[in-house]
Amino acid sequence: MTIQRTVSRAPQRTELVDVNDDNWTPARVLLAEDDLQLRLLLRDMLRKKGYVVEEASSGFEMLEQLGMDGLRHKTFDLIVTCNQMRGATGLEVIDELRKCLDPHCWCTPVILITGFGDSQVYAEAIRLGAVVLDKPLDLDVFLQHAAALVSPTPS
Numbered sequence: 001m002t003i004q005r006t007v008s009r010a011p012q013r014t015e016l017v018d019v020n021d022d023n024w025t026p027a028r029v030l031l032a033e034d035d036l037q038l039r040l041l042l043r044d045m046l047r048k049k050g051y052v053v054e055e056a057s058s059g060f061e062m063l064e065q066l067g068m069d070g071l072r073h074k075t076f077d078l079i080v081t082c083n084q085m086r087g088a089t090g091l092e093v094i095d096e097l098r099k100c101l102d103p104h105c106w107c108t109p110v111i112l113i114t115g116f117g118d119s120q121v122y123a124e125a126i127r128l129g130a131v132v133l134d135k136p137l138d139l140d141v142f143l144q145h146a147a148a149l150v151s152p153t154p155s
Contacts, residue, residue, distance in 0.1 A: 027077040027150045028052045032062040032093070033113065034085045038137070042080065045143060050152035051078075059088025066097065076108060077150045083114040083121060090114075091121065094128045109149040113137060 029051045033039035036057070043053045054076075056062040062081060079097075081090035090112050097108065112125045115135035125132045131145050146152075 026050055026052050027152045028054070028075070029078045029080060029146075030054050030056065030062065030065050030076040032056040032059070032065075032079070032081040032085065032090065034058060034082055041139075042142070045139060046080075046146065046152075049143065049147070051146070058086040059090070059093055060086070062090075062093050063088060063096070066093070078109050078111070078146060080111045080146070081113065083112055084116060091124050091128070094125075094130055098128055111142070111145055111149070 027050075029046055031039060031043055031046065031053050032055075033042065034057055039055060039057065043055060046053045054065060056065050062085070066076070066079075079094075081093065083090040094110050094112070097110075110128070110130040112121075112130040112132050113135060114121055114132060117132060117134050122132055131149070133142060133145065
């Protein structure tokens with residue numbers, strides 16, 4: 001069976017996925033949030049929906065997970081990040097990601113979570129192609145955006 005899975009918003013990129021293929025894997029999410037309780041809640045919710053989730057608790061950990069240090073051994077289908085974190089803000093990391101020469105980096109959809117959103121944060125996030133969600137987070141809206149950006153598994 002072959003399904004079409006949307007893997008990005010800007011620019012739109014889709015791929016055909018053969019779910020009978022031994023190489024098929026569920027969508028991978030990098031979740032970067034410095035608030036441990038919120039990170040665990042979001043991680044558990046995403047996993048229940050079928051996503052494979054890797055975590056980062058700071059901007060530095062997020063950069064490490066993304067392989068910005070030259071390793072480039074991991075790819076993610078979706079990035080969920082808090083804006084205000086130690087080391088580097090979510091916007092700074094997204095900006096670096098968008099500067100990457102690898103076209104898959106540009107296509108990775110991003111959800112930016114902010115508790116301190118102002119017009120500059122929103123403008124920069126939109127310029128970088130990210131969806132912005134405010135804290136306190138509406139969990140249903142969060143899951144709707146995640147599913148709209150990349151489906152966890154074939155349906």
